[in-house]
Amino acid sequence: MAESVPVRCPSCRREHSYTPNTYPCACGSPLTPRILRGGSPVRVEHHTWEDTWVTVRCDACGRRSQWPRPELGCPCGLLLRLPVAPLTSASPAVPGSPAEPPRQPAPTSAVPRPAFRPVTIRTGRDAVNAAAKYLRWLGFRDVLACDDRPGTGVDLRGTGVVAQVDPTTRPSALREVECLWLNGLNASAVGVFFSLAGYAHDARTRADELLVPLFVMDLTGTPQPVNDSADDLIRMGA
Structure with missing residues (x-):
């Protein structure tokens, strides 16, 4: 380990x-x-x-x-x-390429579920697919990408859930969190946000007030919770 x-x-x-x-x-x-x-x-x-x-x-x-x-x-x-220690070995380099990582351990959960298998992220579409897979792992059914994303800001919809996936290189903004919350309210569903670059401070604070689960994803495609609502969602599932 x-x-x-x-x-x-x-x-x-x-x-x-x-x-x-x-x-x-x-x-x-x-x-x-x-x-x-x-x-x-x-x-x-x-x-x-x-x-x-x-x-x-x-x-x-x-x-x-x-x-x-x-x-x-x-x-x-x-x-x-995070800083990584430099290589000290003079061993010749063997060409390698990014590969799908191994099975990751599941977080402690009140709902039994298998370990989550992430999807390596190389494009914005990969990020959406990784988020969809994670929502299904949490127990949400019928999670599909949205065709009306430019008008609604929602990337994924499923039974009882709407989600936004921000693959950009800037922290997700307050307005995006509030729009997702309103979409969830209108659909009587929980709104879940996934970001690759984290969240602006006011967006993080507002999400806590609105009980919007926030996750960050690294390029392995493994979402990590960043607030209590996200921790609760992992623990209890859909």
Whole structure:
């Protein structure tokens, strides 16, 4: 199991315990990015392809491959990129490409469900598909992408749920959270928000007031809760 490391948010100074994801090397051995202890996390303002992948070396076979760089969503709304220890081995690089990560452990839940299998995100459509898969994993039925997204701002609809997925490189704004909440109210459904770049502070505060579950997703396609409403949704399911 990967070792947890302490991470302090440079904005709100809240300290988190972060455990990096473990991936399967082509040789079959587990492979985990090493978080640089004492390094300063960097606030993610814009996602670029080069910045979101990191080269990791397998201790078993020496193979080097690229995997999503470790990121952490702080409840204050910031998305933090964590520093990774530099490679020290002179082993020759073996070309690698991003691959679908292994089965992730399910969070503690009052509702029994299998472990969630994420979908690697490379495009905005991948982000929507990953969110849809996660909502189905939570127990929502008939979750489908919306054809009327430009007019409503809703990306996904299902029985008892509407969802918005923000794949942009800026924190999701207050107005987007409020619009999602209104869509949920009109549909008598829970509104769930997924963002790749976190949330503006006022958006995070308003979501807490409206009880809108907020999630951040990294490029492995694994949503992480950032407020109590999201924690409750994971625990209780649909």
